[in-house]
Amino acid sequence: MYRIGIDLGGTFVKAGLVDENGKIIIKSKIPTLVKRDHAEVIDDMSAQAKKLCLDAGVDFAEVVSVGIGCPGAITGSTGEVSYSCNLDWRNVPLGGMLSERLGKPVKVSNDANVAALGEALYGAGKNYSDIIMLTLGTGVGGGIVIGKKLYEGNESKGAELGHMVICSGGERCACGRCGCFEAYCSASALIRDTKRAMEKDGSSLMWEIAGGSIDGVNGETAFIAEKRGDKSAAEVIERYVFYLAEGIMNFCNIFRPQAIVLGGGVSEQGANLTDRVTELCRKGYYGYKGTPEVEILTATLKNDAGLIGAAFL
Numbered sequence: 162m163y164r165i166g167i168d169l170g171g172t173f174v175k176a177g178l179v180d181e182n183g184k185i186i187i188k189s190k191i192p193t194l195v196k197r198d199h200a201e202v203i204d205d206m207s208a209q210a211k212k213l214c215l216d217a218g219v220d221f222a223e224v225v226s227v228g229i230g231c232p233g234a235i236t237g238s239t240g241e242v243s244y245s246c247n248l249d250w251r252n253v254p255l256g257g258m259l260s261e262r263l264g265k266p267v268k269v270s271n272d273a274n275v276a277a278l279g280e281a282l283y284g285a286g287k288n289y290s291d292i293i294m295l296t297l298g299t300g301v302g303g304g305i306v307i308g309k310k311l312y313e314g315n316e317s318k319g320a321e322l323g324h325m326v327i328c329s330g331g332e333r334c335a336c337g338r339c340g341c342f343e344a345y346c347s348a349s350a351l352i353r354d355t356k357r358a359m360e361k362d363g364s365s366l367m368w369e370i371a372g373g374s375i376d377g378v379n380g381e382t383a384f385i386a387e388k389r390g391d392k393s394a395a396e397v398i399e400r401y402v403f404y405l406a407e408g409i410m411n412f413c414n415i416f417r418p419q420a421i422v423l424g425g426g427v428s429e430q431g432a433n434l435t436d437r438v439t440e441l442c443r444k445g446y447y448g449y450k451g452t453p454e455v456e457i458l459t460a461t462l463k464n465d466a467g468l469i470g471a472a473f474l
């Protein structure tokens with residue numbers, strides 16, 4: 162018995178054939194080419210799914226279901242993409258159209274949810290039943306897994322963890338509100354704050370690390386400079402870690418999961434990030450001495466989390 166997981170992105174469609182133990186047998190990647198009609202994209206996804214089986218020598222009849230992780234707002238019950246900025250799609254019945262082409266049940270969910278499910282089942286969260294995953298990338302994506310099942314809210318429109326306000330009246334967020342978690346803890350926010358600190362401190366090591374240009378800044382610039390003893394960089398990272406811990410403590414107080422899993426580009430800092438966040442959280446949890454420890458972990462499946470999670474939708 163096999164499942165197919167698809168990660169539909171604005172640039173590539175990645176697909177994987179996954180066995181019952183969550184192992185990817187074979188995977189492939191094709192360009193999405195979003196400018197064309199959505200039916201053509203879905204035709205290509207269908208051909209890609211069948212080709213995976215052909216290449217792996219697996220009879221397509223052995224595939225029981227297909228799952229898709231997709232950026233944007235999804236209607237869980239119908240598999241419709243209500244709106245996706247990355248794909249430039251509105252009201253596309255993705256699940257139904259792919260199911261018609263493949264003759265298999267197809268489930269669709271938001272890409273951040275799907276990654277959380279993948280990590281919960283076969284990644285950093287595999288030994289826990291309740292986890293929350295936060296993806297620290299261009300934005301802050303989130304997924305809630307309770308009892309090894311995704312909690313997505315009504316019609317899969319919930320779990321937008323990046324849009325919890327942690328600093329009322331603070332930085333403007335892409336969603337229209339001010340002070341969202343995402344506006345402080347995404348890689349984009351970290352880059353913004355790194356640039357601001359550099360503009361204030363012309364002698365910061367961050368200039369050298371960024372190649373002498375503000376355009377050379379990325380999510381690692383301040384972390385590298387901090388390790389080399391740069392004071393302005395240390396302030397940027399301390400502020401980043403502070404807000405990350407604030408957000409995580411909110412989720413821990415509400416859900417008390419067994420673990421929080423951090424994914425996305427910024428999470429590649431590994432223990433340097435998780436240890437510092439853990440230390441702050443321990444001091445701030447509601448009733449922390451009488452409650453179980455929440456493990457703060459780095460995601461382990463990287464890009465495969467989306468494929469594996471989608472397969473198990």
Ligand SMILES: [Zn+2]
Binds near residue numbers: 325336
């Ligand atoms: Zn927001």
